[in-house]
Amino acid sequence: MSIRLNNISKSYGKVKAVQAISFEVNQGEIFGLIGPDGAGKTTLFRILTTLLLPDIGDAQVDGKDVVKDYKAIRNHVGYMPGRFSLYQDLSVEENLDFFATIFGTSIEANYELIEDIYTQIEPFKKRRAGDLSGGMKQKLALSCALIHKPNVLFLDEPTTGVDPVSRKEFWEMLKRLQAKGITILVSTPYMDEAALCDRIALIQEGKILEIDTPHNIAARFPLHLYNIAAADTYRLIQDLKAYTQAHSVFPFGKWVHYADKRSDFDPVDLRNYLEKKNHKNIVIERTAPSIEDTFMELAQHE
């Protein structure tokens, strides 16, 4: 077991940031914390990286206790906080050298681990970190978090605000790090990234809604789901919401995802209803639920 949390709670004044959180992450696993801003993800990261004490509960990282063995943990984990926290006035190379030195190592000693990522920013190694683009900052931050060859990597929203191309490249890098045996705990608000994790915990308002593989989470959606389209999407959404048998109505890319309350739902009834409302080019077809559908379903009933 690489990470273990047992009944962890933390409050800031009256605000309950996380409540009775328990989960385990296996050695070499990519485990995703999936949830919106304010769900408590960062609090969990700070507790696990020994920067914050939990009010209740205990946790181990790499077999060591986050309270008693905090010094040992710090030597064996890498942490990339959500907010860019490298030295803006130091160059790319100086930042990396600084973090290597702090951990008593050198860029050369562990170059093999970061090579794949660092070579992409090496042409800019003399540039100040503050002058890098978002994607390059992210790669430098990951290099700095890896320079001491950690066993466990904590990545707090590494891809928020990052474009889809850079996000895809970032996840390819994570998969290669995983292949080297590193355990990765990563948080993200993007549901498509959740699908790339081995297991995920859906988290909202400090509580875990569900923990499972992405496939099983998606399969947990309790009803039949339909893709619906018509010429005027705005009006379609309004009319679907007004339909008395509607269970949930959410725009989903080019479709509107619709679930009906009835177990014996017949799409023909819905088509008739939409035709009466003068909708044109109506399409109604069954579709497979995604992680995002399950997340919204669970969040709606919290």
Add this chain to the structure above:
Amino acid sequence: MKREHSISVKNLTKKFGDFTAVDAISFTVKKGEIFGFLGANGAGKTTAMKMLIGISKPTSGEAEVAGFDVYKSTEKIKKNIGYMSQKFALYDDLTVRENAQFFGGIYGLSKKVIKERTQAFISELGIDDIADHLVGSLPLGWKQKLAFSVALLHRPQIIFLDEPTGGVDPITRRQFWEMIYKQAHQGTTIFVTTHYMDEAEYCDRVSIMVAGKIEALDSPENLRKQFAVNSMNEVFLKLARG
């Protein structure tokens, strides 16, 4: 340039030294259209948007926003557009009502008008109970919905939304887009950037910038056909990866 266009841009260019951040882009946005402005980080979106909202002078080219020239009439542009971004929305240490008073005041609205319009969006969102809470105490999703309402207080012709839903939960993201749809139906032009490709599908038309140039511009449906793929995400990956 015809006035049914809210935004008309022709060969708009911005250079920083030798570096061409925005390279002769041209497009028009119709009144009441939801126009998605996409691109990878560093493609030049922010620079282009800064020129359109009148806070950065173009190097060359032409552009009219809300009928005003981006060289000569930047103050008029600012009065006739709304702007909100993920990074800056409302003041955390003011209440919802105080924020509305502050921004309404900046746009020169009378106290009476501010009060009426503030109450109107508070009632519509059903948030009478939190209208006197500090914005900093509210969840991000609420902040973004409120920021959108406040940015509309002066009834701008166009609203610029810079990654308005970054980090927002999936349900609130959809509620936010319903607010956008509604506003567009009332005739407000929406100019929006996002990294969520499912949101790109909600736009009437989408442009994709790559290295300072607009490499694609059409409805999501036509772009999917043009690139022979099933989603805007695939369109984006094909284009931006070259």
